[in-house]
Amino acid sequence: MAHNSHIYRLYSFARLEPLRSDISCFAPDCSTAYQGSVYLHDRLDQWVIGRGKPGKPCDVPLLDDKNAASSIHAIIYYVRRRDGGTRVYLKSVSVNSSTWVNGKVLEKDEMVELSHLDEIWCGYIDGRTSAGIRFVNLFVSRPYLRDHVFEVTLGSGAFGEVHKIHKRAAPQSKLAVKVLDFGRRGGISRYDAASEVAIVKELLNHDHQHIVPLSQVFGDEDHSQMYVYTMEFLPQGDxxxxxxxxxxxxxxxxxxxxxxxxxxxxxxxxxxxxxxxxxxxxxxxxxxxxxxxxxxxxxxxxxxxxxxxxxxxxxxxxxxxxxxxxxxxxxxxxxxxxxxxxxxxxxxxxxxxxxxxxxxxxxxxxxxxxxxxxxxxxxxxxxxxxxxxxxxxxxxxxxxxxxxxxxxxxxxxxxxxxxxxxxxxxxAPIIRPHDLKGNETQPGVSPSLRRLQAALVSAAGDVVPIQGTPNVRESAYRDERQPMPPTQVKALLIDNSTSQLVQAARVKPIPRPRNINRKFRTPEQCVAQQPAQNPEPPVHVPLPLTVDSENVERPVQRTGLETPVRRSPRLNRAG
CATH class of the missing domain: 1.10.510.10 (Transferase(Phosphotransferase) domain 1)
Incomplete structure (x- = not known):
């Protein structure tokens, strides 16, 4: 049995098996033989059946003791139709021996279409030196092979192999398939394969976006000792x-x-x-x-x-x-x-x-x-x-x-x-180690949380400790490359949560002053630039040469100005 013979079963269209399980008829050196049967894959359009000649073996080699069969007895043709369907035909080419299909003898060069579970005899029927073969159409017995086409192998391991496939009806629809071949020597066991299939069936059509989508599971329908399940194909890989x-x-x-x-x-x-x-x-x-x-x-x-x-x-x-x-x-x-x-x-x-x-x-x-x-x-x-x-x-x-x-x-x-x-x-939020002014912040506590603490202090009149804050003086300057003690790491990770702060008090933090880059103006200048609601035409009145400063009417400062009077923090830093 070839080590990689299971690969042929992923793109085979038919299987030839002995009519009697206790009597073998195929030579063991066949490259596509598996468990006493021969698989016909779609990489070849014709398969020659016979005992073969010296140095020229047939595609489906028969045992040498099957003397009733010729060296080249018959040929199986795999034909693809234009409508996407396929047909399988058998042609008898033997001169000295007969070929029977379902009890009907074929003349030389006569061709007949094969159907599922047809019986073929190379030689006379029920003869010890004849080869009795059953034709199994895998497109009928295995829905996976009927609906999917094998492309290439993506990877293999101890628990199975993953291959790239596409749907036969939609070649542009790519999928990945994992094959659990528990019949291969040295591969996965039947128990492990069944356990994986059971878990995959539970995860079919799951709704989690970070678990690979699983499509279908195909069991061991025709006793091929293989489980198959399909999943989404991801071209970028692992x-x-x-x-x-x-x-x-x-x-x-x-x-x-x-x-x-x-x-x-x-x-x-x-x-x-x-x-x-x-x-x-x-x-x-x-x-x-x-x-x-x-x-x-x-x-x-x-x-x-x-x-x-x-x-x-x-x-x-x-x-x-x-x-x-x-x-x-x-x-x-x-x-x-x-x-x-x-x-x-x-x-x-x-x-x-x-x-x-x-x-x-x-x-x-x-x-x-x-x-x-x-x-x-x-x-x-x-x-x-x-x-x-x-x-x-x-x-x-x-x-x-x-x-x-x-x-x-x-x-x-x-x-x-x-x-x-x-x-x-x-x-635990990801915070920056510096605030907007460039000052280093306390590790583990963001500036908004510090403002929340200040608001709580002013409202309650007492210091409200922030729960979940780690020990800053110990954790900020220690060598973080060495592992921390397990108990300290566990307590630090579980307790470092900000949800308790939000539940402690529903106080809106004090907003930051807006950093408006405008030229500084005095209140008098702001009032002077306010446009009047009912402007009057200008009247030119001659001013006296001397003015009494005590009797001059000064403009009254108005409230609710649209332009803020606060000096910009950026100008303060520049000064």
Whole structure:
């Protein structure tokens, strides 16, 4: 059996199988043979049946002991019609032997159209030296092959292969198909294939915008030992392919956007009771990179769990995952693992995006590992590879660093769950470290929150502390490159929320003065420039040579002027 013989079954139009399952009639060296049958694919328009000649084997080789069949006995033609349909014909070319189709003998060079489940005999009927063949039209027995056309292979792995296809009725409609071939030696097992198909059926027609859309699931209709399900085709490929093709590293805003989308997808799965267990770059597909739109895919290692007392979820003890992304408890904890394993894998994805070099491992090893277990046991994250980001300088960088530290903590009691990480990412605002005047602001507290605190103080007459504010003097000047203590990271991330401030008091913050760049004028000048409502014609009156300053009527200052009198802050700084 050829290792890649299952590929031919993805674009085959017919299958030839022995009439009797206990008697084989095909030679084992046939390139399209599978499980005792021969698949006829549409890459050839004609298939020659016979025992073959020395050095010239037939397309459908028969066993040498089938002496009743000729060396070239018959030919099967695959004809494409102009209306898009197909026809299959059999032509008898044997001179010394007979060819029978459904009990009717064919003359030499006679051609007949084949239908589903037709019986073909090369030689006399029911003879031991004859070859009895059943023609199976796969367009009838397998709806997937009837409706789709194979194009090219996109990728392969231990749990299946992904191919590019298009609909037969609409060639411009491209799709991706994952094939779970549990009949291939060394491939996926029937149990794992059935588990993945069960999860895919639950996710059919889901409404989450960051999980790859799944279209149809095709079961093992004709006992071909293969499950197939189709999904949306994304030509840009996976996230690592897109990031490596760029000339510069991803910015912090881009990383936070991608993490927000993937955490949202994982949270959706966890709410359904499904853990992914293989979050990595190859399983994050890119629909658009401007703006970023990523989709979580590949549910080959996903598992359904139920809620239990252990951290609220059941645990599973199967060791699955990719070496660089797998959580430590998956390999080292004999009690099993749960949804927190996805948190660690998502943290490693975030670490690699911050590192920039995706091909470089994010770990350093105390000794060279030789096994999968030693790889997890001897590794530590190389935090110094994030020095070029200078995450400890800006508030945005500190936020990214705290989120990363919360995801990759080894201790399960302190590791952030997907929902907690997503809540922190959405609740904690990204602020600038300087206000409009250039003064450095307090890390973690925006100027609008400080004005809100001042309003609360003036209204209540007492100091109202801002809850959720981290210890500034400890966190602002410490070395942020080193991991923070787990308990401090956990408390800092969960408590750093601004929702409590808004609920504490509904006080509108004091607005900033408008920075109007206008020339300074005195109130007298403003009044003098006001136009009169009923202007009178000017009267020229001669003024005396001397004027008494005490008896001169001065203009009265008016209120409610349209032009502000306040000096511009920009002019104040210039002075």
């Amino acid at each position: 996230l690592s392919h897109v990031l490596e093709a760029r000339e510069h590293f991803a910015s912090l805003d881009e990383i936070l956007t991608i993490m927000n989308q993937q955490l949202s997808a994982l949270s959706y799965l966890h709410n359904m009771g499904i853990i992914h267990r293989d979050v990595k770059f190859l399983n994050i597909l890119v629909k658009s990179s401007s703006p970023w739109w990523t989709l979580l895919a590949d549910f080959g290692t996903a598992k359904r769990i139920s809620r239990k007392p252990c951290r609220g979820y059941e645990v599973t003890k199967s060791v699955v995952g990719t070496r660089h992304y797998v959580a430590p408890e998956v390999v080292l904890d004999p009690m099993g693992h749960g949804p927190l394993a996805d948190s660690y894998s998502a943290g490693v994805v975030m670490f690699l995006m911050l590192q920039g070099e995706l091909s470089l491992t994010p770990y350093r090893f105390s000794r060279p590992p030789t096994t999968f277990r030693e790889h997890v046991l001897y590794r530590t994250l190389a935090w110094d590879r994030l020095d070029h980001r200078k995450l400890g300088i800006t508030a945005k960088g500190r936020k990214v660093l705290r989120l990363l530290q919360g995801l990759v903590i080894t201790d399960l009691a302190d590791r952030l769950s997907i929902s907690e990480a997503l809540s922190f990412l959405k609740a």
